[in-house]
Amino acid sequence: xxxxxxxGYYDFILSNSLIPSYALSExxxxxxxxxxxxxxxxxxxxxxxxxxxxxxxxPSVYTLASSICTENPNTASLSYQSxxxxxxxxxxxxxxxxGIDYGHPAFQNHDGTTRILSIWDQTDQTGKxxxxxxxxxxxxxxxxxxxxxxxxxxxxxPVTDTSGHGTAIASIVAGSRDKEHSFTGVVPQSKLxxxxxxxxxxxxxxxxxIPERSLCYQESDIMLGIRYLLNIAAQLNRPLxxxxxxxxxxxxxxxRSPLSSYxxxxxxxxxxxxxxxxxxxxxxxxxxxxxxxxxxYCCSFDIKIGEDDRMFTMEIWPFPTGRITLELYSPDCExxxxxxxxxxxxxxxxxxxxxxxxxxxxxxLEGSTGDQVIVVRFNNPLPGIWxxxxxxxxxxxxxxxxxLPSGNLISPDTYFYHSDSTTTIxxxxxxxxxxTVAAYNQFDNMxxxxxxxxxSRFGEILPDVAAPGYKIPCALPGNRYGTLxxxxxxxxxxxxAEAMIMEWGFIRGNHTxxxxxxxxRMIIRSANRDNAWFYPNDIWGYGxxxxxxxxxxxxxxx
Numbered sequence: 001x002x003x004x005x006x007x008g009y010y011d012f013i014l015s016n017s018l019i020p021s022y023a024l025s026e027x028x029x030x031x032x033x034x035x036x037x038x039x040x041x042x043x044x045x046x047x048x049x050x051x052x053x054x055x056x057x058x059p060s061v062y063t064l065a066s067s068i069c070t071e072n073p074n075t076a077s078l079s080y081q082s083x084x085x086x087x088x089x090x091x092x093x094x095x096x097x098x099g100i101d102y103g104h105p106a107f108q109n110h111d112g113t114t115r116i117l118s119i120w121d122q123t124d125q126t127g128k129x130x131x132x133x134x135x136x137x138x139x140x141x142x143x144x145x146x147x148x149x150x151x152x153x154x155x156x157x158p159v160t161d162t163s164g165h166g167t168a169i170a171s172i173v174a175g176s177r178d179k180e181h182s183f184t185g186v187v188p189q190s191k192l193x194x195x196x197x198x199x200x201x202x203x204x205x206x207x208x209x210i211p212e213r214s215l216c217y218q219e220s221d222i223m224l225g226i227r228y229l230l231n232i233a234a235q236l237n238r239p240l241x242x243x244x245x246x247x248x249x250x251x252x253x254x255x256r257s258p259l260s261s262y263x264x265x266x267x268x269x270x271x272x273x274x275x276x277x278x279x280x281x282x283x284x285x286x287x288x289x290x291x292x293x294x295x296x297y298c299c300s301f302d303i304k305i306g307e308d309d310r311m312f313t314m315e316i317w318p319f320p321t322g323r324i325t326l327e328l329y330s331p332d333c334e335x336x337x338x339x340x341x342x343x344x345x346x347x348x349x350x351x352x353x354x355x356x357x358x359x360x361x362x363x364x365l366e367g368s369t370g371d372q373v374i375v376v377r378f379n380n381p382l383p384g385i386w387x388x389x390x391x392x393x394x395x396x397x398x399x400x401x402x403x404l405p406s407g408n409l410i411s412p413d414t415y416f417y418h419s420d421s422t423t424t425i426x427x428x429x430x431x432x433x434x435x436t437v438a439a440y441n442q443f444d445n446m447x448x449x450x451x452x453x454x455x456s457r458f459g460e461i462l463p464d465v466a467a468p469g470y471k472i473p474c475a476l477p478g479n480r481y482g483t484l485x486x487x488x489x490x491x492x493x494x495x496x497a498e499a500m501i502m503e504w505g506f507i508r509g510n511h512t513x514x515x516x517x518x519x520x521r522m523i524i525r526s527a528n529r530d531n532a533w534f535y536p537n538d539i540w541g542y543g544x545x546x547x548x549x550x551x552x553x554x555x556x557x558x
Contacts, residue, residue: 002135003039004029005125007203010049011220012038012057013258029134031223034265035258042203047359047377050207051346055375056367058207059219060250060257060427061200063407064098064165065277066469066488073183073473073483084551086500088187090507092117093174093499094229094242096222097166099123099159099196102144104167106175106185106475107192114144115176117191117236120228121159122198122221130228136198159196163215164476168484169245170194171475172492173499181481183473186496187503193232193240195225208250209311209377214409217246219259226262230272239271239502243495245488247279247426249286249406252317253457256368260431267434267516271506274434274516275495277487278463279406279426279452285415286404287424290390297392301402306413307383315403316374316390317457322398324390326374328358331384338362338374355380385417401457422538425452425462435498435520436462438541439469439490447539451487454538463541464520465527467493497523497547504554526550 003009003026013035019028020038029037042049050058100107100119107115119139120130127137139147139157147153154160161167174192175185200210200218210216226242233240242263251257255264263274281287290299303314318324328336336349338360349358361375392398404410406426429436429452439448448469454462469490471483484492498519505514527543529535536542 003027004037004135007201009039009041010053010203011059011201011218012040012053013059013220014038014057031220031258032227032262034261035223037220045203045206047207048346048348050375051344051361054344054367055361055363055373059204060248061204061208061210061216061218062222062246062248063216063409064163064488065245065247065279065491066165066168066484066486068164068168068476069471069483069485070476070480071483072481073471084500084547086187086503088174088190088496088499089503090238091187091190091499091502092193092233092236092238092240093170093187093190093495094193094240095166095170096195096197096225096229096242096244097169097246098163099161099166100170100194101161101167101477102157102159103148103153104475104477104479105178106171106183108148108176112148114141114148115174115191116144117141117193118232119144119157119159119194119196120225121196123196124158126158132231133224133228161477165245165488166194166196167477168474169243169488169492172472172484172489173243173495175475183481186493187499190499193229195228197221197225208313209379210409211311216409219248219257222246223259223262226266239506240273241495241499241502242274243492244274244276244428245491247277247406247429249281249403249426250315251427252366252369252371252373253401253423253425253427253430254369255430255432255456255460257427260428263428263431263434270513270515271502272516273498273502273519275491275498276429276431276434276436277491278429278436278438279424280450280486281406281424281426282421282451282453283449284412285419287420288402288416288418289399289420289423291399292392293397297395297397298389300387300389302417303386303388304413304415304417305378305381305383305386306411308411309414310380312378312405312410312414314376316376316400318372318398318400320371322400323364323372323393324374324398324400325393326360326362326376327389329387330356331382331386353382356382422453423455423457425454425456430456430462432460433517433520435494435523436464437487437491437494438463438466438539439487440466440544441470442468443470448486454541461536461541464524465494465541465543465545466490467545494545497545500547522550526553
């Protein structure tokens with residue numbers, strides 16, 4: 001079996017400069033010019049492999065950033081086409097998600113041929129992988145058109161979307177017009193290139209104490225998907241807009257993860273844009289912040305653990321000047337203490353009552369940031385209120401952020417008391433230069449309660465803008481239509497807006513060297529700003545996307 005698929009191998013993200021010179025080529029998968037995967041065989045995998053191997057080498061896990069409603073939409077699609085004559089002509093929309101129902105009319109031309117350039121299905125090992133990759137199956141436009149003419153299309157192109165999330169996102173950005181259902185995507189003349197992600201490896205789920213049946217994806221596969229989409233756009237010499245409707249609450253929320261850094265580099269290049277969902281953790285009560293500035297320099301907080309959450313991880317990130325220790329008290333007052341920090345450490349604590357165990361990695365130098373991080377992993381925790389006490393090891397003022405997992409990785413019954421809704425934007429929405437998009441209800445003009453909120457851990461301005469994200473009409477598998485809500489839906493709308501700018505700039509020759517950074521700034525400058533708010537702020541960023549205002553501004557100098 002290919003090592004990238006084999007659960008007997010860990011996939012470690014390493015800087016290319018750190019790849020051992022003796023490493024065999026079959027143990028290495030290139031991600032980009034900065035990072036590669038090292039596939040390392042490991043027998044008797046166990047929780048303290050995190051500690052034996054550095055935290056930063058394990059890929060983060062990502063969850064979906066929108067929720068589907070299967071009821072038929074009762075409102076027309078959002079569209080600028082009645083006023084703007086920009087429909088994404090010549091632009092490639094890159095979707096990295098759960099797959100796509102390629103047979104849906106939303107992805108077909110008037111003559112029944114496909115508008116999808118290619119699909120890389122990472123989950124399908126029956127076909128030929130894309131050039132430069134050694135797993136998954138690639139299906140080109142010709143394959144898809146042949147399948148569409150067949151009575152058994154899945155025997156030719158066996159790509160499905162059991163979740164429906166990828167189909168919904170792709171249709172909001174680029175779905176074909178359907179008068180019967182009053183539906184159209186934002187840029188229905190653009191082309192689609194799709195990556196269907198494989199699920200995160202079981203060994204990665206085990207390291208992060210994620211329930212086996214939880215749907216999530218790993219950072220390295222997303223990065224490989226980006227590399228694939230770049231190749232597709234380069235072959236055609238077309239602009240590419242990446243729409244990433246996934247997010248993770250792992251890491252330092254500072255834009256330094258391998259995926260965030262990759263996106264930062266890419267969109268500084270001509271004809272390359274990336275739009276990212278801000279995540280839906282704003283109302284989940286999964287973030288806690290404390291600043292301790294008076295002796296005895298300690299901070300206490302409580303976490304409520306629900307009955308259904310048998311495995312999960314919590315991360316504590318102090319600011320660089322702080323050096324902290326952690327004490328935990330279970331609901332029946334058993335005591336766990338991690339007093340000492342080391343570079344790589346792993347401590348297991350077995351509680352006397354029940355089956356509860358706690359693993360603590362108190363890491364003084366996390367590799368990507370140089371900061372301290374405490375990773376706490378719970379197995380069969382006693383339901384109820386757990387008390388946490390953080391103390392300064394140096395007897396000085398300190399502050400820290402604490403996050404629980406995103407999305408479906410834990411239930412709503414596990415949360416922090418006295419939680420803080422700020423600093424809840426998920427990665428890679430914390431990247432510095434891509435367009436990070438919050439979501440609002442376009443019917444009452446209010447921000448969605450769950451929309452992720454800024455800023456980053458170090459105060460960088462996030463989100464950039466907000467876009468409509470409540471019950472957005474979309475296509476669903478099986479030739480159905482429904483609605484999508486959340487910041488993933490908002491990111492899809494914003495991706496269409498960015499595609500319009502790329503069409504104006506590169507395709508129509510108004511600014512042939514336009515970059516994603518430039519497009520983002522154009523969107524930010526033209527955003528609608530309510531006089532009731534100060535801008536930028538941690539809820540709306542620089543305001544609401546306003547494409548009509550943007551093209552009014554453009555017409556003044558084009």
